Amino acid sequence: MITVVAPDGVPEVRAGDDLAALLLGALDEPLADGDVVVVTSKVVSKAEGRVAQGDREQWIDAETERTVAVRGRTRIVRNRLGLTMAAAGVDASNVPNGSVVLLPLDPDVSARTLRAAVRERGGANVGVIVTDTAGRTWREGQTDLAIGAAGVVVLESYAGRVDEHGNELAVTAPALADEIASAAELAQGKLAGRPFAVLRGRPDLVLPAGEDGPGAAVLVRAEGADLFGYGAREAVVRAVAAAAGDQVPFGSVATVDEMVDAFGRAGVPAVAAEGVVRCPADRAAVAAVLAFAHGWTVEPEAADGADPRTDLRIRPMTP
Known part of the structure; x- marks a missing residue:
């Protein structure tokens, strides 16, 4: 019992x-x-x-390692302990006004x-x-x-x-x-x-x-090991912005098959050969977003003699 x-x-x-x-x-x-x-x-x-004095929002900033999602005044963040929670765990209840508990x-x-x-x-x-x-x-x-x-x-x-x-x-x-x-x-x-x-x-x-x-x-799951590293809206913005520091929360590098599948679900025709995915150049913007979110990158220039129908080359960021 x-x-x-x-x-x-x-x-x-x-x-x-x-x-x-x-x-x-x-x-x-x-x-x-x-x-x-x-x-x-x-x-x-x-x-x-x-117990600290000062503005709660400033203390949330100080305790935050990465913002996961924001909806109105609510902030879900990954804090310095690796915990993902609202307001970084900063609590303003059961303490005098102007104080917070960290x-x-x-x-x-x-x-x-x-x-x-x-x-x-x-x-x-x-x-x-x-x-x-x-x-x-x-x-x-x-x-x-x-x-x-x-x-x-x-x-x-x-x-x-x-x-x-x-x-x-x-x-x-x-x-x-x-x-x-x-x-x-x-x-x-x-x-x-x-x-x-x-x-x-x-x-x-x-x-x-x-x-x-x-x-x-x-x-606590390590950064990149969680399938939900960002909120739905934030994931879109982060993938479009493609800042290097945002790469880790998207997780490990996708396989070739996963990349071809992702392109297909996004309506972008793609083929794979020898570890490289190719797609039409006129879908470059979409390809860049998909590549970043999956740990891949678009090569800056198409190779000489490339097929114009599949002349963008995308490869993993790491071998």
Whole structure:
């Protein structure tokens, strides 16, 4: 049986506060080996002095590595931690006017620090997860997810396993840390002042003492590995602008077959031979956009004696 308890009575957290002391003091019963402690990033940030003064939009700029999509006042960005979320994770709630809460500098380090303190003072070997709230593509509403972790299995790969019908699983990999974060949020609530939660019943997910594991950073896809590097409108603009720095989020270089297929879907006749795709010169503008978005480039000049019907040559940017 899995249980989740979120204790009441935690006071307002301020810079320099001892999170381990606040957690242990709020619990009705001591922590046990195999428990998972869940803590919101907001109180971690407050304790670590990550409350800043100034304009929220300026702090969003400062925390942003790359803008993914903009719709009105809403900005979805990839922030300095590699997380893709609204407003770079900058939060202006539950702080005085004119202040914002920034995400922890390194949530995995924050989780390791809290885990070590709990072990030292309470004697229990627990896992720790630091959470934040984020929206999901294709889904309404938000849910909590893990942005930091220590001493807990964050991702379980089922690749190579076989189901009861004999089918081999290829890509199934439950994000266990995110699932724990969401379960904890049900007990914590958003306005109840319960920043800690303890999940009990999955000691198999807690690593031995002294082994912190890779942290929640392994849940973040690398630039270019995500199929949705830009919003729909932004992807069009970025491909047309074709700035070199925008290439990576479009992903790895497409194959020859993928390029010919993309040209065909865009209504541009194309043929391939010896690793080069050729198309009519009068479709140069479209070809340039398609080439950039797929990691290819249009050669500056057609070769002598080229067929006028297919005299543009497109090749991969990298061999």
